[in-house]
Amino acid sequence: MVFPQTIKTNVIGTLNMLGLAKRVGARILLTSTSEVYGDPLIHPQPETYWGNVNPIGVRSCYDEGKRVAETLMFDYHRQHGIQIRIARIFNTYGPRMNIDDGRVVSNFIAQLKLLFALYRGEPLTVQKPGTQTRSFCYVSDMVDGLIRLMEGENTGPLINPEIEIKMVENTPDDPRQRKPDISKAKELLGWEPKVKLRDGLPLMEEDFRSRLGVPKRN
Template sequence: MNSDQLVHRTHHTHNEEQHDPILQPPQNKPPTPIRSFSTDPIRYMLREQRLLFVLIGVAIATLFFSAFPLTNPEPASSLSSPLLHDPTRDPAFESGSVLPTRRILLEGLGSMNVGGKVPLGLKSKSQRIVVTGGAGFVGSHLVDRLIARGDSVIVIDNFFTGRKENLAHHFGNPKFELIRHDVVEPILLEVDQIYHLACPASPVHYKFNPTNVVGTLNMLGLAKRVGARFLLTSTSEVYGDPLQHPQAETYWGNVNPIGVRSCYDEGKRTAETLSMDYHRGLGIEVRIARIFNTYGPRMCIDDGRVVSNFVAQALRKEPLTVYGDGKQTRSFQYVSDLVEGLMRLMEGNHVGPFNLGNPGEFTMLELAQVVQDTIDPNAKIEFRPNTEDDPHKRKPDISKAKELLGWEPTVSLRKGLPLMVTDFRQRIFGDSKDNSNAIANAEAASTKMFA
């Protein structure tokens, strides 16, 4: 092969390689276009300008919340936030020298400007309420009223003086709970209100198991933790053997601090002190009721109190035991009247203390006469030596409760005692006669004046 042919073939092969579409793309193919804002604006913004979108979103949110704040701003001179509230500017603080309550601190004054008082039984929403000693005489009647009003009730009781039978008609109710617990031990619950009734109230029981101070301290601790309103059921015994008659809440009492009744008398006085300390020092909402002699169905039959003693003795055909000369006086209120007063106190705006009792005054001999007339006119009266530190006179001044709570008792002794007798007769003798209608009539009578 000559050189001319070699050159020609080489040149020919080189030209074929240049135009072979497999080996090399043609020189005239247009290049891949570069995306820009003008060619694909939406995809460009989403992929290439994400940071810009984030900044724009932050700016829009800032402008929106600046223009439409979650809460209306207050003037600089008024309360702008509950957390910045100055308690020394609160009118309640200035008038009563008391720290604002936890409810005020949490809700602010603006949320509390509600005109008028909501009547009992017409509350807008149910509450979660704990009743210590709720299986007892007074506590069980209080539970009945709270459940009927629509509240959820938790009863705490160690059954030292209380009975499950007093609450059996609520078993199965989803709004009712019963916890066997002694309040001398702490307990954790979430509640709105605390009715603290857990304490033996008769001499037979409180001398055996005084629990005033520790139980009250634990319940006040619970009220502090959950911000609940706390009602203490104190007693007329804080007046001791009074030198003032009738007894007003301003009277400081005449109590023997080392006598046989002092565990109850001084225990309740200490409970009042603790309650006021928690109120003044920690802003806890506190209510204090000083309860005078109360009677009615579900009382303990042999608890040593004068009404239950006389009724049980008359039913059993035993002599009515009168201690001393029988001239010492007491005042007796029916249990439904007391429950009405407790609920009005709890829902009201006043701390107290308030006397809750019937100002009708009876000597022990007069009470024995009423029991004779009601049960057995032939019942005998037997005199025995008087007990130590027995008060000579006891009559409440309830003018404060009338004025501030709109409360006064409505069931007289001669009207209420037969209802208690019906209950005692059924429990002592197993009388199957239904006494529910009689008790219901008394409850209706006790609330008639408030309808």
């Protein structure tokens, strides 16, 4: 389910924050998204890529909302000289993430924990066709990158084997591949992720286990 409030928040909310930044002379950060690339035709996606977005699809309120927010940021930067920073965030994961936020990592961990705890015979769900790719960044690496961006001088944008697996219908217009080209972040900020997925996932799993009340298995 999508709502008009999604695009209103991105547009009106960004305008309000830009107005505040203009009045007080603040530097402002927009946490944009990989969704601005839509279902990309270029892989990996550099900041220079303009994207392949469906402007009238069921996800467009979010995609286009973030694209408009970026436009507003640069308009205020050019017209009023506001110091802006834009980061196109891909998939962040880690402890304290919403258990039911619908993302692939949290979905898998939550489903696995409930399966083990309740001994339910429910399958893990994978959205069709199952060949989609995502790029994951641990939360501490993301925070480090955003701090470096805010403190720098660049505006941006910078981006169990026995369990049954059930294929379910995918969200319309869901991107097939996502992988950021982070060469700009490496060059300008000296930043690149440090926490490997195999190291970060256990930390997130432990947090989910605690919040779901699932005892640790020996």
